Amino acid sequence: MLLALIRRFGQMIFVMFGISVLVFLIFFVTPGADPAARIAGRNASPETLEAVRKSFGFDQPVWVQYYTLMKKLFVTQDLTSFVNRGWKVVPAVIDTIPVTLSLVIGAAVLWVIFGLLVGLIAAATRGSWIDKSLMALGLIGCAMPVYWLGEVMNLITQSRYHDSWMFSWVPPLGYKPLTEDPKGWFLTLVIPWITLSILYIGLYGRVLRANLIEAMQEDYIRTARAKGLSETRIMLRHALRTSLISFVTLFGLDFGALVGGAALLTEVVFGLQGVGKLTYDALQNLDLPVIMTTVIYASFFVVLANALVDVVYILLDPRVRSA
Amino acid sequence: MLEVRDLRISFRTEHGRVRAIDGVSFDVAESEILGVVGESGSGKTISLLAVMGLINDPNAVIEGSIKLRGRELIGLKASEMRKLRGREIAMIFQDPMTAMTPVYTIGWQIAEQIMVHERIGKKAALARAIDLLAEVNIPNPREAIERYPHQLSGGMRQRAVIAMALSCNPALLIADEPTTALDVTVQAQILDLIRKLRRVHKSAIVFITHDMGVIAETADRVMVMYSGRVVERGTKAEILLEPRHPYTKALLDSIPPLEGEKPRRLKSIPGSPPSLLDLPKGCSFGPRCPSRFDKCAEKPPLEGGAHAAACFLKAAP
Amino acid sequence: MSDAVASLRVSRGPWATALRRLSRDKAAMVCLAVFILIVIVSLLAPAYASWANTDPFRSTLDATVMIDGQEIPVMEQSTEGLGLGYTPIGPTWELGNYFLGADNQGRDVMARLLYGGRNSLLIAGASTVITILVATIIGLAAGFFGGVTDTILSRILDVLWAFPVYLLAISLSIVLIAHGIDLGLITLEAGSLWLPIFIIGIVYIPYIARPIRGQVLALRRSEFVLAAIGLGVPEHRILLRDILPNVSTTLIVFVPLMLAINMLTESALSFLSIGVQPPDASWGTIIQDGQGLLYTRPWVALAPGLAIALTVLVLNVLGDGLRDALDPRSKIRLGGD
Numbered sequence: 001m002l003l004a005l006i007r008r009f010g011q012m013i014f015v016m017f018g019i020s021v022l023v024f025l026i027f028f029v030t031p032g033a034d035p036a037a038r039i040a041g042r043n044a045s046p047e048t049l050e051a052v053r054k055s056f057g058f059d060q061p062v063w064v065q066y067y068t069l070m071k072k073l074f075v076t077q078d079l080t081s082f083v084n085r086g087w088k089v090v091p092a093v094i095d096t097i098p099v100t101l102s103l104v105i106g107a108a109v110l111w112v113i114f115g116l117l118v119g120l121i122a123a124a125t126r127g128s129w130i131d132k133s134l135m136a137l138g139l140i141g142c143a144m145p146v147y148w149l150g151e152v153m154n155l156i157t158q159s160r161y162h163d164s165w166m167f168s169w170v171p172p173l174g175y176k177p178l179t180e181d182p183k184g185w186f187l188t189l190v191i192p193w194i195t196l197s198i199l200y201i202g203l204y205g206r207v208l209r210a211n212l213i214e215a216m217q218e219d220y221i222r223t224a225r226a227k228g229l230s231e232t233r234i235m236l237r238h239a240l241r242t243s244l245i246s247f248v249t250l251f252g253l254d255f256g257a258l259v260g261g262a263a264l265l266t267e268v269v270f271g272l273q274g275v276g277k278l279t280y281d282a283l284q285n286l287d288l289p290v291i292m293t294t295v296i297y298a299s300f301f302v303v304l305a306n307a308l309v310d311v312v313y314i315l316l317d318p319r320v321r322s323a
Numbered sequence: 324m325l326e327v328r329d330l331r332i333s334f335r336t337e338h339g340r341v342r343a344i345d346g347v348s349f350d351v352a353e354s355e356i357l358g359v360v361g362e363s364g365s366g367k368t369i370s371l372l373a374v375m376g377l378i379n380d381p382n383a384v385i386e387g388s389i390k391l392r393g394r395e396l397i398g399l400k401a402s403e404m405r406k407l408r409g410r411e412i413a414m415i416f417q418d419p420m421t422a423m424t425p426v427y428t429i430g431w432q433i434a435e436q437i438m439v440h441e442r443i444g445k446k447a448a449l450a451r452a453i454d455l456l457a458e459v460n461i462p463n464p465r466e467a468i469e470r471y472p473h474q475l476s477g478g479m480r481q482r483a484v485i486a487m488a489l490s491c492n493p494a495l496l497i498a499d500e501p502t503t504a505l506d507v508t509v510q511a512q513i514l515d516l517i518r519k520l521r522r523v524h525k526s527a528i529v530f531i532t533h534d535m536g537v538i539a540e541t542a543d544r545v546m547v548m549y550s551g552r553v554v555e556r557g558t559k560a561e562i563l564l565e566p567r568h569p570y571t572k573a574l575l576d577s578i579p580p581l582e583g584e585k586p587r588r589l590k591s592i593p594g595s596p597p598s599l600l601d602l603p604k605g606c607s608f609g610p611r612c613p614s615r616f617d618k619c620a621e622k623p624p625l626e627g628g629a630h631a632a633a634c635f636l637k638a639a640p
Numbered sequence: 641m642s643d644a645v646a647s648l649r650v651s652r653g654p655w656a657t658a659l660r661r662l663s664r665d666k667a668a669m670v671c672l673a674v675f676i677l678i679v680i681v682s683l684l685a686p687a688y689a690s691w692a693n694t695d696p697f698r699s700t701l702d703a704t705v706m707i708d709g710q711e712i713p714v715m716e717q718s719t720e721g722l723g724l725g726y727t728p729i730g731p732t733w734e735l736g737n738y739f740l741g742a743d744n745q746g747r748d749v750m751a752r753l754l755y756g757g758r759n760s761l762l763i764a765g766a767s768t769v770i771t772i773l774v775a776t777i778i779g780l781a782a783g784f785f786g787g788v789t790d791t792i793l794s795r796i797l798d799v800l801w802a803f804p805v806y807l808l809a810i811s812l813s814i815v816l817i818a819h820g821i822d823l824g825l826i827t828l829e830a831g832s833l834w835l836p837i838f839i840i841g842i843v844y845i846p847y848i849a850r851p852i853r854g855q856v857l858a859l860r861r862s863e864f865v866l867a868a869i870g871l872g873v874p875e876h877r878i879l880l881r882d883i884l885p886n887v888s889t890t891l892i893v894f895v896p897l898m899l900a901i902n903m904l905t906e907s908a909l910s911f912l913s914i915g916v917q918p919p920d921a922s923w924g925t926i927i928q929d930g931q932g933l934l935y936t937r938p939w940v941a942l943a944p945g946l947a948i949a950l951t952v953l954v955l956n957v958l959g960d961g962l963r964d965a966l967d968p969r970s971k972i973r974l975g976g977d
Contacts, residue, residue: 011798018799026811031822038815127381143900143953145907148927148945151934155942159935219421225377226416227436227487228409230402237435238424245426261807265908283814283912291814295807302804318471319425 004314012307019299024066027292028056039288041083048082055080073296083287093275093293099175100274102185103266104258106193111200112251118201119208124235126213134205141202150195150269157191173271192270196263200254207250211243218242245316249309256305260298324527325351325374325495330387332366332373334380341599344370345551346387348625351495354525356518358542358559360532360574364596366551367531371497374529375414376404391495410440413488417500419480423472423487429456430468433487440491455486458523459516478509485516492524499531514540535578539563547571550596550607557630567632570608606634654889654966661965668961671954678951682757689751692736696751697919703746705729705738714738714746731939740939743929749940756921756944761951763837763915763922764903770841771898772891775848779887782849783856784879794853801846809905812839813914831917840905848894852887859883889966896962900955907948923948 028035036052037044044052053059057068072079077090118138122131157167170191176184215221216239224234254262264276271277275294282290332344344366351357359367372378374389376396389396391411396404416422423432433455434448443451449468456464459482472480481501488496498517502510518541521528530541538545538559545562547555547570555568566572573592594611603609605620612619618635625633662668689696703714715726728742740749782793800808816839820830828834859865859882868878903923909915910924918925923944930941 014795015799015802018795019803022799022803023811026815030815038819139953139956140949143956144949145904145911145924145927145945147908147911148941148948151927151931151941152945155934155938219416219418220424222377223416223422223484223487224424225379226375226408226414227439228405228407229435229439230405233439241426242424257804257806260804261810262804264806265911268912279810280912283810283914286814286818288814291810295811298807299803303802306802317426319473 001314005311008307008310012303015303016300019303020070020296021066023292023296023299024069027288028065028069029062038286039082041286041288044082052082069292073293079289079293081287081289083282083285089289089293090297092290093278093297096273096275096278098177099272100259100263100267100276102175102178102189103192103196103272103274104255104263106189107196107200107258107263108251108255110193110197111204114197114201115204115208116247118205119212120235120240122205122209123212123216123239124231126209131209135209138202138205141198142206144199145265146196146199147265147269149198150192150266153191153195154269175272175274192266192272195270196258196266204247204250208243208247211246212239215239215242245313248316249313252305252309252312256302256309259305260302261294324353324392325529326388326390327370327374328388328390330370330373330389331385332369332378333384335382335384340384342602343551343599344373347548347551347553349546349553349556351527351529353494354521354527356521356528356530356541356543358530358532358538358545359548360535360538360545361548362533362596364550364599365548367548368499370548371414371499371529371531374495375408375412375497376401377408377414406440409436409493410491411493412495412497413491413493414497415481415484415488415499415501418504419477419484420504422484423480425472427471428468429470429472429475429483433468433483433490436487437490451490452486455490456483458489458520459483459486460512461486477505478512481505481509481513482516485513485520489520489524489526493526495529496526497529497531500533501530502537503532503534510537517541535563535574547574550602551599552607552633553625554608554634555632556625561630565630567627567630567636568608568634569612569614569636571632573611573613658889658962658965662961665961665965667957668965671957671961674954675951675958678757678947678954679761682754682761685751685754685758688736688754689748692748692751694748694751696747696755696921699745699747701726701746705732707732707734707737714742727936728933728940730937740943741937743926743940744933749926749943752921752926753923753943753947756923756926757947759833759916759920759922760903760906760924760948763833763840763906764899766837767839767841767844767902767906768895768898770838771844771848771902772894774841775845776852776887776891778845778849779852780856780879780883783853784860784875784883786857786860790853793849797846797849797853800843801850805843805905806908808843809839809909810912810914812842813909817914817917831920833916833920836906836909836915840902840909843905844898844901848891848898852890855887855890856883859886893959893963893966896955896959900952900959903948903952903955907944 027038034049036049036056036058039056040048040052057065060068073090077088079089081087081089118134122134125131154173157170158173161167162170169187171184171187174188176188178185212235216235221234221238224238229238259275261276261279263274264279266272267274267276268280275298279291279294282288282294327350328348330344330347331342333340333342347366347370349357359371361367369378373385374391374396376399378385385397387397391407396407399407423429427435430449430452433452434445437443437448437451438445452468453464456467461467461479461482467475467479467483472483475483481504485501501517502513505513514537517528517530520526530537532538542559544558545556546553547562547568549570555562555566555571562571563575566575570592577591592611597603597607597610604622606612606615606623609615609619614636616635621635623633623635625631694700701715704711705714706712712729714729716729717726726744728744728746729738730741732738732741735750738748738750740753743749743752778793778797782790782797813835816828816830816835818830820832820835821828828838865878865882868882906915906922907924907927910922911928913925913928916922916925926944927941930937930939930944933940
């Protein structure tokens with residue numbers, strides 16, 4: 001087991017290295033234009049271009065350039081934006097992390113609870129109209145672009161029905177820090193949480209239902225029935241427990257991906273100043289140092305999350321654990 | 324103790340109604356071993372699953388009567404049936420590799436069954452599990468309860484499954500080919516074990532198999548099934564030494580004799596079992612039968628008292 | 641039981657059986673029809689524009705429209721605040737005549753919706769072809785030849801797979817979108833539709849290549865392939881005759897799902913202004929155009945979103961249907977063994 005952990009850790013380091021090389025290649029070596037011009041942003045002055053060239057060592061060999069970039073990102077953390085002169089990027093990215101985490105964690109709680117409920121109810125009533133309508137709703141949930149759903153939510157709660165009793169409590173768009181205004185934090189995040197979780201509730205409900213139904217065909221379920229267990233107990237203790245392994249794996253991957261940037265669209269629509277919104281603003285300004293930083297940090301977070309998922313997987317599945 | 328009368332099971336499928344079991348009747352006496360023999364698809368497993376109340380296909384139609392110690396099981400409420408399963412009737416399945424939930428320890432799974440049927444604490448249930456594992460000759464039962472199914476060998480796993488089936492002292496144990504998936508040496512040990520358990524627990528056992536050799540070692544009485552019907556039944560000696568139905572004879576001819584001169588070539592039964600969708604009219608073994616004659620176009624009844632056979636030839640063998 | 645049931649099944653060729661099963665799946669058939677309809681309607685975009693006599697790519701701030709015999713400007717002077725802004729006309733619900741209203745440049749939203757659909761479908765389709773082609777080649781090479789080829793390809797796939805899709809797409813887009821790319825043989829101009837096609841085509845390669853590699857690896861070790869190798873059948877023949885047909889069912893199941901995912905990705909990138917570039921339209925860019933008008937003229941953003949959701953929905957149902965039809969495990973099951 002220790003060997004498996006060490007191997008997994010080694011793989012994680014390799015993938016992180018690979019991603020850093022890939023990011024470097026994309027931003028610095030892609031043919032087509034002068035990388036200094038890309039990094040300096042639109043209509044940069046010759047002085048700025050010169051500063052960029054010097055700062056990133058574009059007159060040096062490629063591997064020195066890679067080394068310089070990694071040093072700026074991780075060691076000295078003094079990568080600066082050239083669009084907003086002198087703005088230190090790394091601390092700015094770190095400052096936005098609580099916003100993204102607030103959004104994703106709340107949504108994750110919702111989608112795990114409701115995803116489990118939908119999957120269990122649909123599997124238990126399979127073939128019935130309850131199952132069919134839950135699955136149809138799940139399909140619709142998976143099909144809607146999340147940012148569009150966010151706009152529809154805004155249209156309903158901020159404009160059309162804002163004056164009705166249902167949505168008059170919805171505060172204007174924006175983010176309130178948890179430590180300063182817990183109630184405001186909660187209220188501003190309710191609609192974004194719901195919006196972001198709908199897609200995943202549909203997805204997880206469908207996946208879990210399929211896994212449960214597959215598990216219910218296994219021989220050990222027949223043994224469990226022969227033991228005289230109730231259908232509820234068979235579903236929860238035997239079928240769900242074995243299906244949970246893939247559910248947890250999926251959850252870890254999606255949670256990591258959301259924190260690492262996939263929540264970007266939701267943040268943009270609801271004006272939440274998280275990592276994603278920061279990236280979005282940088283996209284509009286062509287502010288490449290910001291994008292490089294968010295991409296690298298977020299990818300590393302995702303890789304780390306994936307490695308953690310595998311460790312949890314080892315803990316959850318005795319077959320893997322003793323292998 | 325178990326009386327099955329005119330059991331008929333059919334399935335509604337996209338090809339129409341398929342009759343899997345067609346009027347099967349049999350009895351099992353207290354602490355007796357009944358061997359049920361037949362090829363795959365002969366309906367031996369499914370008729371015993373019906374006794375367990377484990378046919379939960381919504382397209383299945385089950386008719387007839389199954390009485391356990393005088394109590395009718397067909398039409399019994401699901402919750403009542405559940406209380407019987409595992410406590411009064413237990414079942415062991417063919418493949419011990421997949422028969423246990425992979426994510427729980429052996430001890431947990433045995434204790435679970437005990438706790439569902441009896442008012443007993445977890446500690447006491449685990450203690451019983453240790454005793455049961457010792458009884459089925461699993462070495463170091465105290466450690467074994469902590470093991471997961473995949474950590475045991477096939478034979479050990481089947482022992483654990485048997486221990487689980489015996490955990491509530493069932494009156495009737497149904498064993499569905501419990502040795503088929505195991506090595507030959509392990510098979511013999513498991514058969515020994517089952518015979519020993521019958522002596523100790525006084526449970527009646529229905530032993531499903533396709534192997535006449537296994538029947539010779541275990542059963543008291545034998546029932547031979549072919550395409551959803553009983554074709555012959557009698558004591559073990561009657562079936563093995565004076566088989567009346569050509570199918571039984573053919574089954575016996577297909578195993579190598581232990582003593583005497585070995586035949587140069589074992590006989591096999593020509594053809595294959597008929598599709599349930601397209602059963603021949605009259606005797607369903609007719610098309611494969613070496614002694615077929617014109618009367619076989621009718622359906623032969625199962626006649627002859629204790630040693631009965633469903634064949635028109637039986638009067639003039 | 642299963643043997644008895646197996647003998648009930650009429651055996652035909654796997655493809656014929658799958659087609660027969662698919663044609664019996666009502667939901668999948670309806671969705672196929674809807675998808676074909678969406679494609680046809682989108683392809684009719686130029687015809688619609690010329691019939692409606694509108695240019696969906698030019699700002700027309702001073703155009704007028706006839707409604708109930710009255711001439712009304714497409715861009716109305718805003719009555720709110722200082723009265724400096726303009727509000728485009730809302731939906732007339734009259735085909736060919738600003739059916740869904742106008743956007744903030746006075747362009748007919750319905751015409752743009754059809755053109756946008758054409759681009760969204762084109763990008764989704766072309767990137768799916770790229771993904772599946774490249775992924776199949778990589779999967780076949782890695783799985784069949786093994787050794788160093790496999791090690792290198794698998795490690796590259798590991799890295800690409802671990803790289804979050806949106807971040808990879810954003811990185812590629814932001815670098816390429818402003819200046820294009822010049823690879824010597826291929827030159828892609830900034831603003832070309834081929835940029836989002838290539839970007840989306842690349843980012844999903846590992847999601848297909850990995851399962852294909854696994855499947856090829858299993859087939860490579862299967863008895864019939866080992867037998868073919870033992871008989872001295874040339875490798876390319878084994879690949880084409882034995883392995884490719886076996887992975888092709890997997891690939892076919894992936895097609896509608898990839899189309900759906902690619903369509904969502906394209907719209908997201910376009911919404912972030914790093915996908916389809918103006919004045920070209922896609923469903924994503926129209927939603928972005930509509931964002932500023934959300935509270936006054938919500939249909940500009942609502943209509944393309946509904947179009948995406950409907951298309952993705954029918955593709956997902958179609959994918960489910962295909963999987964059920966091709967997956968041999970999805971046969972009827974009866975009780976018993």
